[in-house]
Amino acid sequence: xNKILALFQEEEARxxxxxxxxxxxxxxxxxxxxxxxxxxxxxxxTTYHVVISYRVVFLKTDATEEKIQIICSAHSEEPRIQAxxxxxxxxxxxxxxxxxxxxxxxxxxxxxxxxxxxxIEGDNLLHYIKEGNREAVALNTERGAQILxxxxxxxxxxxxxxxxxxxxxxxxxxxxxxxxxxxxxARFNGEYADDLAVFYQRFIAQEENFLSLSNExxxxxxxxxxxxxxxxxxxxxxxxxxxxxxxxxxxxxxxAFMQQIEYKILHYxxxxxxxxxxxxxxxDSYLKESGRALDEALQSRIDLYYNFTxxxxxxxxxxxxxxxxxxxxxxxxxVKENFHNNCHAQD
Numbered sequence: 001x002n003k004i005l006a007l008f009q010e011e012e013a014r015x016x017x018x019x020x021x022x023x024x025x026x027x028x029x030x031x032x033x034x035x036x037x038x039x040x041x042x043x044x045x046t047t048y049h050v051v052i053s054y055r056v057v058f059l060k061t062d063a064t065e066e067k068i069q070i071i072c073s074a075h076s077e078e079p080r081i082q083a084x085x086x087x088x089x090x091x092x093x094x095x096x097x098x099x100x101x102x103x104x105x106x107x108x109x110x111x112x113x114x115x116x117x118x119x120i121e122g123d124n125l126l127h128y129i130k131e132g133n134r135e136a137v138a139l140n141t142e143r144g145a146q147i148l149x150x151x152x153x154x155x156x157x158x159x160x161x162x163x164x165x166x167x168x169x170x171x172x173x174x175x176x177x178x179x180x181x182x183x184x185x186a187r188f189n190g191e192y193a194d195d196l197a198v199f200y201q202r203f204i205a206q207e208e209n210f211l212s213l214s215n216e217x218x219x220x221x222x223x224x225x226x227x228x229x230x231x232x233x234x235x236x237x238x239x240x241x242x243x244x245x246x247x248x249x250x251x252x253x254x255x256a257f258m259q260q261i262e263y264k265i266l267h268y269x270x271x272x273x274x275x276x277x278x279x280x281x282x283x284d285s286y287l288k289e290s291g292r293a294l295d296e297a298l299q300s301r302i303d304l305y306y307n308f309t310x311x312x313x314x315x316x317x318x319x320x321x322x323x324x325x326x327x328x329x330x331x332x333x334x335v336k337e338n339f340h341n342n343c344h345a346q347d
């Protein structure tokens with residue numbers, strides 16, 4: 001039996017949480033109950049990739065009860081030790097506070113190759129886009145810009161080995177441009193592949209040119225899209241998904257977020273005017289919070305990562321099992337128009 005299956009059994013999960021979590025909370029006396037909800041359950045003979053939610057009810061020393069949500073993310077071939085170390089670094093860095101909420105790292109299990117953390121309770125930004133709640137979208141877009149500005153201002157640790165290596169440059173981002181182009185060329189008899197090859201060559205060359213001019217790097221999220229920003233209560237914002245954090249160009253988070261929020265608004269609300277308004281609100285809020293100026297060089301890098309995110313999304317639609325050519329073609333056409341008309345990400 002695959003060992004990860006134990007984490008889907010209440011008795012085994014409860015025993016592990018009693019051993020690892022109870023000592024972290026002196027105010028908790030014992031676990032009353034554990035409810036298990038799998039978010040991802042990919043389990044084969046010996047390998048696995050799982051994300052599991054545990055709703056745990058604790059009995060406190062004052063005889064009252066408190067319920068918290070604990071998440072386990074585990075992968076047999078890609079141990080989650082880096083994600084745990086990154087979250088612990090962020091937790092210790094002081095990024096949380098002043099309207100910012102972070103998940104609390106609890107422990108890493110070498111046996112299960114997974115890490116456990118106390119979850120953020122709230123709805124993500126995509127939820128409000130789907131609902132058409134424009135007021136909440138605007139509020140949390142602004143707060144998303146603020147949390148990214150504060151993230152980018154954090155000093156890097158002396159040892160950056162805890163962060164992703166592959167994600168630091170576009171040329172090494174998984175699965176890699178060569179793999180994407182080769183698979184799309186084979187699947188569609190050469191269609192799309194030449195366009196994508198030109199795009200990737202342009203993106204990689206532009207980034208390499210900038211990174212070669214300076215040794216300065218900033219801690220970036222690396223996957224800044226609406227699903228990863230959580231509204232907590234009425235006045236706080238949270239951030240999740242720590243797999244792709246790495247030292248790189250902070251403009252990557254800006255271009256990626258602007259492309260993704262525009263794309264999601266257009267998909268769910270079909271409102272270009274609102275999408276453009278949110279892109280500009282995000283950028284203006286970021287510049288204000290960070291104290292940066294939007295000069296020509298920064299604009300060029302934001303545009304680079306905005307267009308890169310569009311093409312990466314197009315590649316996803318072409319490579320998925322049931323490909324969606326129409327959605328990919330819209331994105332490819334938009335990038336071509338951006339190049340031809342010299343459009344900026346916030347246009």
